[in-house]
Amino acid sequence: MVLIGKRCLSAFCQRVSKMYQPSFVLPEGSKVADVKCKSHRLMMEAGLIRQASPGTFHLLPLAMRALEKLIKVIDTEMQKVGGQKIAMPGMTPSSLWKTSGRYSDYGPELITLQDRHNVDYCLGPTHEEAVTDIVAGEKTLSHKRLPIKLYQITNKFRDEMRPRYGLLRGREFLMKDLYTFDSNLEGAEETYRSVCEAYQRIFSILDLPIVQAVGATGAIGGSSSHEFHLLSEIGEDHVYHCSRCGYAVNQETVEGVPSCRDHLSTPDCTMSLRQGIEVGHAFLLGTKYSKTFKADFFDKDGKPQLAEMGCYGLGVTRILAAAIEVLSSEKEIRWPQIIAPYQVCIVSPKEGGAERSAIHLAEWLYQDVCLHVPHLAADLLLDDRGHMTIGRRVKDAAHVGYPLIVVVGKRALEADPKFEVINTASGSTEYLSKVDLLQRMETITVL
Amino acid sequence: MVLIGKRCLSAFCQRVSKMYQPSFVLPEGSKVADVKCKSHRLMMEAGLIRQASPGTFHLLPLAMRALEKLIKVIDTEMQKVGGQKIAMPGMTPSSLWKTSGRYSDYGPELITLQDRHNVDYCLGPTHEEAVTDIVAGEKTLSHKRLPIKLYQITNKFRDEMRPRYGLLRGREFLMKDLYTFDSNLEGAEETYRSVCEAYQRIFSILDLPIVQAVGATGAIGGSSSHEFHLLSEIGEDHVYHCSRCGYAVNQETVEGVPSCRDHLSTPDCTMSLRQGIEVGHAFLLGTKYSKTFKADFFDKDGKPQLAEMGCYGLGVTRILAAAIEVLSSEKEIRWPQIIAPYQVCIVSPKEGGAERSAIHLAEWLYQDVCLHVPHLAADLLLDDRGHMTIGRRVKDAAHVGYPLIVVVGKRALEADPKFEVINTASGSTEYLSKVDLLQRMETITVL
Numbered sequence: 001m002v003l004i005g006k007r008c009l010s011a012f013c014q015r016v017s018k019m020y021q022p023s024f025v026l027p028e029g030s031k032v033a034d035v036k037c038k039s040h041r042l043m044m045e046a047g048l049i050r051q052a053s054p055g056t057f058h059l060l061p062l063a064m065r066a067l068e069k070l071i072k073v074i075d076t077e078m079q080k081v082g083g084q085k086i087a088m089p090g091m092t093p094s095s096l097w098k099t100s101g102r103y104s105d106y107g108p109e110l111i112t113l114q115d116r117h118n119v120d121y122c123l124g125p126t127h128e129e130a131v132t133d134i135v136a137g138e139k140t141l142s143h144k145r146l147p148i149k150l151y152q153i154t155n156k157f158r159d160e161m162r163p164r165y166g167l168l169r170g171r172e173f174l175m176k177d178l179y180t181f182d183s184n185l186e187g188a189e190e191t192y193r194s195v196c197e198a199y200q201r202i203f204s205i206l207d208l209p210i211v212q213a214v215g216a217t218g219a220i221g222g223s224s225s226h227e228f229h230l231l232s233e234i235g236e237d238h239v240y241h242c243s244r245c246g247y248a249v250n251q252e253t254v255e256g257v258p259s260c261r262d263h264l265s266t267p268d269c270t271m272s273l274r275q276g277i278e279v280g281h282a283f284l285l286g287t288k289y290s291k292t293f294k295a296d297f298f299d300k301d302g303k304p305q306l307a308e309m310g311c312y313g314l315g316v317t318r319i320l321a322a323a324i325e326v327l328s329s330e331k332e333i334r335w336p337q338i339i340a341p342y343q344v345c346i347v348s349p350k351e352g353g354a355e356r357s358a359i360h361l362a363e364w365l366y367q368d369v370c371l372h373v374p375h376l377a378a379d380l381l382l383d384d385r386g387h388m389t390i391g392r393r394v395k396d397a398a399h400v401g402y403p404l405i406v407v408v409g410k411r412a413l414e415a416d417p418k419f420e421v422i423n424t425a426s427g428s429t430e431y432l433s434k435v436d437l438l439q440r441m442e443t444i445t446v447l
Numbered sequence: 448m449v450l451i452g453k454r455c456l457s458a459f460c461q462r463v464s465k466m467y468q469p470s471f472v473l474p475e476g477s478k479v480a481d482v483k484c485k486s487h488r489l490m491m492e493a494g495l496i497r498q499a500s501p502g503t504f505h506l507l508p509l510a511m512r513a514l515e516k517l518i519k520v521i522d523t524e525m526q527k528v529g530g531q532k533i534a535m536p537g538m539t540p541s542s543l544w545k546t547s548g549r550y551s552d553y554g555p556e557l558i559t560l561q562d563r564h565n566v567d568y569c570l571g572p573t574h575e576e577a578v579t580d581i582v583a584g585e586k587t588l589s590h591k592r593l594p595i596k597l598y599q600i601t602n603k604f605r606d607e608m609r610p611r612y613g614l615l616r617g618r619e620f621l622m623k624d625l626y627t628f629d630s631n632l633e634g635a636e637e638t639y640r641s642v643c644e645a646y647q648r649i650f651s652i653l654d655l656p657i658v659q660a661v662g663a664t665g666a667i668g669g670s671s672s673h674e675f676h677l678l679s680e681i682g683e684d685h686v687y688h689c690s691r692c693g694y695a696v697n698q699e700t701v702e703g704v705p706s707c708r709d710h711l712s713t714p715d716c717t718m719s720l721r722q723g724i725e726v727g728h729a730f731l732l733g734t735k736y737s738k739t740f741k742a743d744f745f746d747k748d749g750k751p752q753l754a755e756m757g758c759y760g761l762g763v764t765r766i767l768a769a770a771i772e773v774l775s776s777e778k779e780i781r782w783p784q785i786i787a788p789y790q791v792c793i794v795s796p797k798e799g800g801a802e803r804s805a806i807h808l809a810e811w812l813y814q815d816v817c818l819h820v821p822h823l824a825a826d827l828l829l830d831d832r833g834h835m836t837i838g839r840r841v842k843d844a845a846h847v848g849y850p851l852i853v854v855v856g857k858r859a860l861e862a863d864p865k866f867e868v869i870n871t872a873s874g875s876t877e878y879l880s881k882v883d884l885l886q887r888m889e890t891i892t893v894l
Contacts, residue, residue, distance in 0.1 A: 020531050020595055022585045050581055053568070056536035058581055061597075064532045084467050085511045089503035089619045090537065090602060091558075091570075111538075113560035113570075115618075116606045121500070123538075123560075134497055134505055138469045148467055150508075155537060155602065159563045171562075172536045 014342070016383040016393075020061050021047030031164065037234055039325035040166030042333050046400045055163025055171030059317070062400065065341040067174070067320060069447045071153055073205055073338065074176050074314060077198040081191075083151045083178055088130045090155055094120035096129035100292050111157045111171075123157035128289050128311055131179040135307065136295040143183045143299050146307065147191055151178035153316060165234060167321035168277060174316040181290070181307035183297060188308035192224075192284050195312045199228055199280050202314070206336035208323055211274075213239045213248035215281060225283045228314075229276030230322045237278050240271040247271075277322045278315075285309040333401035334425060343379040343444050344369070345402040347393045351386035355410050359386060362408040365419070368434070373441045398424055404444070406437065461789070463830040463840075467508050468494030468847075478611065484681055486772035487613030489780050493847045502610025502618030506764070509847065512788040514621070514767055516894045518600055520652055520785065521623050521761060524645040528638075530598045530625055535577045537602055541567035543576040547739050558604045558618075570604035575736050575758055578626040582754065583742040590630045590746050593754065594638055598625035600763060612681060614768035615724060621763040628737070628754040630744060635755035639671075639731050642759045646675055646727050649761070653783035655770055658723060660686045660695035672730045675761075676723030677769045684725050687718040694718075724769045725762070732756040780848035781872060790826040790891050791816070792849040794840045798833035802857050806833060809855040812866070815881065820888045845871055851891070853884065 024044045026035060035041065043049045048063040059067060075085065094112060097103035103110070103122070111123040124130065131150055135141070156175040163171050178195065182188040196212065203210035208230060215227035227250055229239055238251040240258055247260035251273065260269045287306040290296065296304040315322075320339075327334040335341075346369075348362030349355035362382065370377040381402065383393045390409055397405045407420035411431060418431040421440070432440060471491045473482060482488065490496045495510040506514060522532065541559060544550035550557070550569070558570040571577065578597055582588070603622040610618050625642065629635040643659065650657035655677060662674035674697055676686055685698040687705055694707035698720065707716045734753040737743065743751040762769075767786075774781040782788075793816075795809035796802035809829065817824040828849065830840045837856055844852045854867035858878060865878040868887070879887065 017591070018529070020533075020597060022581075024584065050584065052536050052577065053538065053540045053566075056538055058536070058577070059534040061531040061533060064534060067534075068532075082465070084508040085515075086467075086508060087506040087511060087514075089499050089505070091500065091503055091604070091619050093500045108563045111560060111562065113558060115558065116555045116608070119500075130499065130505070134469075137471065137497065144464070150467060157538070161563065172538050 014381045016345075016381060016396075017385050019381075022050070022060070023047050024050055037165040037168065037325070038328060038330060039168065039234075039321045042324060042328055042399075043166055043321065046333055049166065053171075055160055055169070057167060057170060057317075062341040063320065066335065066339045067317065069339040070206075070316060070320060072447050073202055074153065074316065077202050077205075078151050078176070078178060081149065081194045081198045082147070083149045085152065086150050087152050087154055088124070088127050088134075090123050090157065091121045092124040092127070092130050094122050096133055097122055100129050100289065102129070108161075109159050111159045125156050125158040126175075126311070126313070127152070127177060128179065128285070128309075129293070132289040132293040132295045132309070135181055136290075136293040141297040143297050143305075146181055146183040146297060147187055148181040148307075149178060149191070150180075151176060151312075165321070167317045168234065168325070169236070170317070173318060176314040176316055178310075178312040180310040180312070181295065181297075182310075183299065183305065183307065185286075185308050188284060188310055192282060192310050195310070196226060196282055199282070199312075199314070203228070205338060206319075206323065207338075208326065208336060210279075211239060211241055211246070211248045211276060213241070213250050213276070214253060215250050216252045223284050223286050225281060227276075227278050228280035228282075229278055230326050231274045231276050232322070232326050233275055234325055235275035235277040237276045239274050239276045241274045241276075242269045242271050245269045277318070277325065279319045279322050280312075280314045282312045283310060285311055328401070332398050332424070335401050335403070337403050337425065338445060338447060340401065340403050342381040342402050343376060343446055344404045344406060344441065345381045345383055345397040345400075346406045346408065347383045347390055347397065348386060348408055349412075350389050353389075355390075355408075355413060358408050358410075358412045361412050361417075365406070365408060365434070365437075369438065369441060372438050373444075375446055376441055376444060379444075379446050394422065398422070404441075461828045463792075463828060463843075464832050466828075469497070469507070470494050471497055484612040484615065484772070485775060485777060486615065486681075486768045489771060489775055489846075490613055490768065493780055496613065500618075502607055502616070504614060504617060504764075509788040510767065513782065513786045514764065516786040517653075517763060517767060519894050520649055521600065521763065524649050524652075525598050525623070525625060528596065528641045528645045529594070530596045532599065533597050534599050534601055535571070535574050535581075537570050537604065538568045539571040539574070539577050541569050543580055544569055547576050547736065549576070555608075556606050558606050572603050572605040573622075573758070573760070574599070574624060575626065575732070575756075576740070579736040579740040579742045579756070582628055583737075583740040588744040590744050590752075593628055593630040593744055594634055595628040595754075596625060596638070597627075598623060598759075612768070614764045615681065615772070616683070617764070620765060623761040623763055625757075625759040627757040627759070628742065628744075629757075630746065630752065630754070632755050635731060635757055639729060639757050642757070643673060643729055646729070646759075646761070650675070652785060653766075653770065654785075655773065655783060657726075658686060658688055658693070658695045658721075660688070660697050660723070661700060662697045662728060663699045670731050670733050672728060674723075674725050675727035675729075676725055677773050678721045678723050679769070679773050680722055681772055682722035682724040684723045686721050686723045688721045688723075689716045689718050692716045724765070724772065726766045726769050727759075727761045729759045730757060732758055775848070779845050779871070782848050782850070784850050784872065785892060785894060787848065787850050789828040789849050790823060790893055791851045791853060791888065792828045792830055792844040792847075793853045793855065794830045794837055794844065795833060795855055797836050800836075802837075802855075802860060805855050805857075805859045808859050808864075812853070812855060812881070812884075816885065816888060819885050820891075822893055823888055823891060826891075826893050841869065845869070851888075 050058045211229045215225040241248040242260040245266040290307040349358045405422040411418040497505045658676045662672040688695040689707040692713040737754040796805045852869040858865040
């Protein structure tokens with residue numbers, strides 16, 4: 001407890017006055033596409049991101065905090081389904097992509113370079129070739145060692161013709177990609193089901209209404225696929241979706257309007273065409289890559305067999321932006337609670353104002369929360385910018401979207417002190433005593 | 448407690464039989480340089496890394512676990528000195544490097560590419576230009592907002608002429624780079640001291656004997672610098688070092704043998720020339736970059752002033768390999784205890800052997816540790832490969848270097864059951880009862 005107290009008093013006391021949060025506005029003459037994208041604009045205004053070049057972005061401290069929480073959620077769920085974390089280099093020898101045939105298939109979206117010895121590399125947009133080459137490198141792989149499930153969370157590269165919408169469609173972005181190797185099709189299908197369930201859990205933890213749609217297999221190859229969409233008018237995919245039974249199909253995969261009744265036999269189901277932001281996908285790849293790279297294993301009879309593969313992606317930075325896109329108003333960011341950069345922002349009184357004698361109370365409250373609700377200590381922020389009015393700072397905090405804003409104002413100085421507590425998700429405001437406030441904070445889930 | 452128990456019984460029970468840990472040997476005809484590098488060979492043999500191309504490596508699950516722990520140590524210490532975490536893209540517009548003049552200075556080690564619109568990019572080996580451009584983007588920066596300390600832990604790229612020694616000299620590697628902006632030279636010097644102290648703390652937590660040497664400023668520019676070295680014959684830097692007073696200087700910065708007495712006045716000090724692996728550096732940059740990119744702020748009198756900058760690097764993947772290089776024997780990896788991939792490896796009896804009835808005891812012990820020492824649950828491994836002898840598996844565990852190996856063997860079946868406990872760091876072995884073993888485990892520090 002003393003330690004926590006000490007931490008609060010020194011380096012761990014997160015103060016808004018010290019936070020690097022530069023606000024940027026879209027440059028004049030910005031494309032209409034960028035201006036109409038709410039998440040892009042809000043993330044720039046709130047100092048979460050800054051454009052580095054078209055389609056590449058600096059992630060600033062508040063965005064990094066949310067991102068690292070999101071990564072924790074994903075890591076936990078990947079490991080629950082047996083995923084083991086690795087990291088493959090961004091620079092991939094082009095020879096691997098020539099072997100698979102994708103070097104030419106992928107077209108100009110593949111970023112290529114030559115090293116000083118004129119050897120060709122590409123910057124991996126995805127790593128089927130690289131990971132299959134690793135597994136193929138094991139010459140005596142027994143069926144007992146399967147399934148193998150390897151995932152990474154690394155920067156991927158795709159030279160979009162028209163990068164736009166901030167982190168929603170960038171050229172360098174963070175992606176989680178899982179690759180699985182099973183000893184037969186039934187095993188691969190079981191793995192597929194378990195990973196799709198893990199994806200459902202991730203979006204459930206984030207409290208995001210995910211739509212799992214039958215997808216096209218596209219250039220990646222393979223026999224079946226699902227896409228995971230967040231419905232939004234900014235989305236660039238078109239999905240037939242039934243809001244009643246939840247069945248969904250990517251428009252690309254069907255001719256005309258599909259009927260969900262065929263699949264689920266629910267009366268009153270109707271499919272409507274919606275726009276979706278694709279934040280995840282799952283592919284059953286079969287043996288396309290294991291055959292090319294000779295990724296085989298020895299079965300029970302000692303005979304070599306090709307591994308049945310699957311690949312599963314989540315756009316990590318895209319989820320961050322897409323969540324903001326679907327949850328926020330035009331003026332204020334709203335986060336999935338669990339990944340908000342900070343859970344609570346305490347606003348101190350204005351210097352020189354009527355409540356100035358309550359300034360020290362804000363510091364005390366901060367320390368009391370650290371002492372009595374230690375699990376919240378790292379998620380607590382103090383807006384100590386005393387030269388600004390309380391109103392202005394509450395507006396700032398609501399703009400960034402901290403789930404709880406606690407104002408130390410006039411009523412904190414009364415005989416029966418009360419703090420104004422604003423729940424930004426519900427929009428409700430109430431006045432709580434310190435004891436009630438601490439009890440409320442006990443209930444906040446943090447990662 | 449029940450939850451922890453449940454976790455142990457299912458997905459969180461880490462079993463060696465399920466771990467992806469493919470052993471690789473150096474290909475025939477490997478360069479002498481690679482063969483003589485202990486850490487490179489050991490990391491390949493133990494299934495920690497696999498080469499993807501010359502100078503680029505796949506980090507496999509055990510290496511990733513150690514790496515993520517190392518990142519935690521670094522994050523904590525960077526945040527203690529006020530560092531705020533960001534992430535800048537790997538793709539950096541070449542125009543920024545042309546502005547600073549480093550595009551040509553850096554030479555062929557700079558990896559360059561063109562996007563589909565023929566715009567030039569380089570893959571950042573370091574990000575002075577990019578970060579200064581961000582700060583320069585703020586047009587009304589007040590002196591009150593300084594110092595600004597921004598760091599990232601991201602992949603960096605350097606096209607080494609002769610990449611070698613595994614993770615010690617690669618072409619794509621993980622680096623922590625901190626950039627600081629102070630309002631005057633005194634502030635910058637104070638920041639410099641605090642970051643060097645943070646570096647000392649990091650190596651102290653890792654229990655690595657770091658040598659802080661006066662360094663050359665080199666191509667990066669600036670007025671003063673220190674390098675942080677781990678002394679090793681594989682090291683490619685030459686450092687004059689006094690083992691008595693600790694004073695050290697990079698050979699490049701002096702003519703002839705320097706005297707440490709001049710600096711510290713300790714009798715009996717003598718400088719000897721040693722080889723060092725540079726794992727960190729600190730540079731006081733002055734206004735070289737802030738001037739070029741117009742990164743200024745308004746001082747107390749409202750006048751624009753250039754920020755005094757510093758930059759501070761740590762080779763994260765290099766620290767991992769260098770630690771193994773200096774701590775390991777030729778045959779067995781030894782880790783800084785706090786970042787070992789797992790703290791404890793429990794070895795179960797052989798199937799069909801004399802102690803086979805103790806197999807279930809190994810599982811029970813695993814679960815008991817999870818229940819009674821929950822902080823260790825995620826750091827516990829069970830070597831359940833019952834088809835192998837205990838001896839072979841103990842050898843494997845010692846090879847990977849888990850700090851504690853617990854053997855459930857013959858004596859676990861006696862009336863007064865005992866477990867063989869091997870401390871790989873000290874080489875000592877003792878037999879402990881379950882109560883004593885659990886007490887011992889209570890004392891293990893984990894991140």
